[in-house]
Amino acid sequence: MKAEAARKDDPRERLRRVLFLVPYAVRHPGITVRELAERCGTSEAQLLEDLDFLLTVGCPPFAPDDFLDLYVERDRVYVALHQSFTRPPRFTESEAAALAAAVKALAGEGKERVLEALRQAVPRERRKGYDELAKRIYAGSPPARESVMGRLTRAIAERRAVRIVHVTAGRTEEKERVVRPYTLARRFGHWYLFGHDRDRGRELPFRLDRIKDCAVLEETFEPPPPAALARARLFSEARGEPIRLRLSRVAAAWALARPARLRVVESGPKGEVVVEVEGADAEWATRFVLSFGGEAEVLSPPEARRHFDEAVDRALARYLGG
Amino acid sequence: MQKAQRLLDLAALLLRAAEPVSWRDIQEQFQEDYGGSEDAAIRKFERDKADLLELGIPVRWLAADEDLPAGYLIDKDDFYLPDLKLPPEDLALLYLSGSAALAGGEFPYARDLAHALEKLSFAARSPGASEAAAMAARSLSSGEGQGRGQVPALLEELSRAIAAQKRVHLTYAGAERTETTARDVDPYGLYQSGGSWFLAGHCHLRGALRTFHLARIQALEVNRAQPRSRDFQVPRDFSLAELATREAWEYAVHAAEKARVRLDGPVSAEDRASFGPRARFLDEAGGVVVELEVTNAEALLRHTLALGERAEVLAPARLRRRARAVLQGLARRRA
Numbered sequence: 001m002k003a004e005a006a007r008k009d010d011p012r013e014r015l016r017r018v019l020f021l022v023p024y025a026v027r028h029p030g031i032t033v034r035e036l037a038e039r040c041g042t043s044e045a046q047l048l049e050d051l052d053f054l055l056t057v058g059c060p061p062f063a064p065d066d067f068l069d070l071y072v073e074r075d076r077v078y079v080a081l082h083q084s085f086t087r088p089p090r091f092t093e094s095e096a097a098a099l100a101a102a103v104k105a106l107a108g109e110g111k112e113r114v115l116e117a118l119r120q121a122v123p124r125e126r127r128k129g130y131d132e133l134a135k136r137i138y139a140g141s142p143p144a145r146e147s148v149m150g151r152l153t154r155a156i157a158e159r160r161a162v163r164i165v166h167v168t169a170g171r172t173e174e175k176e177r178v179v180r181p182y183t184l185a186r187r188f189g190h191w192y193l194f195g196h197d198r199d200r201g202r203e204l205p206f207r208l209d210r211i212k213d214c215a216v217l218e219e220t221f222e223p224p225p226p227a228a229l230a231r232a233r234l235f236s237e238a239r240g241e242p243i244r245l246r247l248s249r250v251a252a253a254w255a256l257a258r259p260a261r262l263r264v265v266e267s268g269p270k271g272e273v274v275v276e277v278e279g280a281d282a283e284w285a286t287r288f289v290l291s292f293g294g295e296a297e298v299l300s301p302p303e304a305r306r307h308f309d310e311a312v313d314r315a316l317a318r319y320l321g322g
Numbered sequence: 323m324q325k326a327q328r329l330l331d332l333a334a335l336l337l338r339a340a341e342p343v344s345w346r347d348i349q350e351q352f353q354e355d356y357g358g359s360e361d362a363a364i365r366k367f368e369r370d371k372a373d374l375l376e377l378g379i380p381v382r383w384l385a386a387d388e389d390l391p392a393g394y395l396i397d398k399d400d401f402y403l404p405d406l407k408l409p410p411e412d413l414a415l416l417y418l419s420g421s422a423a424l425a426g427g428e429f430p431y432a433r434d435l436a437h438a439l440e441k442l443s444f445a446a447r448s449p450g451a452s453e454a455a456a457m458a459a460r461s462l463s464s465g466e467g468q469g470r471g472q473v474p475a476l477l478e479e480l481s482r483a484i485a486a487q488k489r490v491h492l493t494y495a496g497a498e499r500t501e502t503t504a505r506d507v508d509p510y511g512l513y514q515s516g517g518s519w520f521l522a523g524h525c526h527l528r529g530a531l532r533t534f535h536l537a538r539i540q541a542l543e544v545n546r547a548q549p550r551s552r553d554f555q556v557p558r559d560f561s562l563a564e565l566a567t568r569e570a571w572e573y574a575v576h577a578a579e580k581a582r583v584r585l586d587g588p589v590s591a592e593d594r595a596s597f598g599p600r601a602r603f604l605d606e607a608g609g610v611v612v613e614l615e616v617t618n619a620e621a622l623l624r625h626t627l628a629l630g631e632r633a634e635v636l637a638p639a640r641l642r643r644r645a646r647a648v649l650q651g652l653a654r655r656r657a
Binding site for chain 2: 024087124138317
């Protein structure tokens with residue numbers, strides 16, 4: 001894609017990486033190439049290229065002592081003479097604005113304090129630009145304080161375990177679980193909690209709309225080791241038969257633009273489609289389909305269709321005779 | 323000298339200097355780069371300075387005074403990322419919000435966000451613990467399932483256009499995808515609603531403010547002419563938050579009318595919030611009645627139906643009849 005190519009050639013992108021890389025290596029002498037690459041969000045090959053680039057960087061008048069003294073020894077990185085790059089530069093307007101938008105969408109208490117701290121971390125002369133840019137992204141409203149997400153946000157921030165009542169995909173039985181909440185992520189229109197399930201003894205994702213209740217416990221926990229986080233994947237547990245939905249032409253146009261994981265398996269002559277969605281449960285499918293006001297229906301598997309039919313009958317009963 | 327190298331050398335020179343560095347000194351140190359005609363050299367230096375500023379490196383010109391000569395400098399206090407002096411829970415919130423947004427795979431300024439999360443470890447007194455959320459986000463957002471189609475790339479292009487206030491040219495598919503239109507748009511902002519991203523801006527084709535679903539943008543081109551000058555001004559009275567918090571039933575489709583929806587209890591905080599900030603809630607036996615003013619009743623009907631049998635349209639009567647007809651139609655299809 002054009003943007004991808006432009007990014008590779010953008011010299012500023014390399015500068016942004018090295019302006020983090022150098023101070024980080026200074027602070028962590030002997031850090032491995034792999035770990036440093038991970039911290040910089042880049043590949044080892046790219047990092048080694050960046051390190052090569054840094055060897056050419058110096059401070060005029062370019063006497064030998066004026067060059068950045070940096071070397072890799074047995075796969076470990078050392079910066080001996082780090083000149084002036086001991087800390088990264090302040091936030092750029094777009095860095096701070098992106099963080100601010102994310103905070104505004106998720107944070108409740110402490111939001112104002114955090115936003116002001118972000119503003120102060122932008123160079124003085126750029127703060128006006130930051131104020132302007134921060135008004136140009138709106139990533140959503142913060143969750144209600146007593147909502148599941150509101151409670152989880154607090155628990156993650158305070159590193160406290162939670163007791164959740166959860167329904168696993170494809171099942172109807174609710175289970176109580178004690179989870180150490182590590183982080184939240186939104187994928188394909190759904191929010192997920194990623195954390196350590198005490199009973200099952202491993203890290204797992206939990207879709208938020210399947211969490212029926214959440215209580216923040218007194219129990220606190222230490223941050224997870226990187227190895228535990230490295231196992232984090234959100235969609236490894238899609239199981240059961242995919243749910244099939246039929247969508248009219250109008251519904252298809254809207255549905256396919258939504259961030260759900262829909263795969264078109266049949267297209268009709270008038271623009272209607274049949275789609276499949278993996279890892280969804282009957283309740284989600286019913287709600288999703290009903291949001292198209294009669295322009296869609298659940299087709300299969302039979303239990304999902306039955307769930308849909310029963311929901312339609314019960315909803316219809318409310319309107320008959322009234 | 324390559325640009326990246328020149329910029330970093332320049333930053334190193336200015337950071338290390340004890341006093342402002344004159345233009346002549348800079349020219350002398352970078353003869354290869356700032357040679358040629360004086361005008362061209364100054365323009366090139368000004369472009370470099372602007373790039374450094376965009377990287378968060380505050381290079382500025384200082385006029386001479388009694389103690390110091392005139393020249394360029396980087397004020398160290400204004401350069402290094404400061405300790406944010408936030409309590410640990412606020413810092414965790416920053417990490418959590420940033421990493422959740424990043425893990426979603428679709429966020430404006432996503433690359434900047436990733437850089438910001440990296441830098442945060444320097445902006446905290448005891449960063450180790452809070453970094454966990456950011457690391458988790460990186461794991462979550464890597465590999466399979468990353469982003470959807472071209473939306474992440476569109477977000478990035480549009481983010482740049484919004485920051486630089488550059489006009490964009492869109493090829494846009496209509497809601498039902500039966501036709502496409504080509505439009506010039508002044509991009510005012512990006513907002514997320516229902517998990518999807520929208521562009522808000524002045525549409526030159528329609529001569530009015532319009533919103534565009536990113537998933538329906540088929541092609542996008544940013545006006546490359548005069549990249550450092552602005553193509554438009556965002557009107558003072560434009561409010562992205564106001565636009566973004568408008569619920570679908572508040573779109574101007576018909577004259578305003580009062581609507582009421584009953585929800586059976588217990589009603590969760592999420593269900594209440596789903597009716598938006600302008601809804602009024604009247605608690606009554608076994609549930610809640612939501613009162614709203616609607617200008618697009620069909621959208622409220624769809625929202626209510628999606629809540630299942632726990633929700634019911636009470637008024638207006640016409641909308642209630644329509645709900646019944648939709649459900650009867652769905653029930654009939656079974657046969």
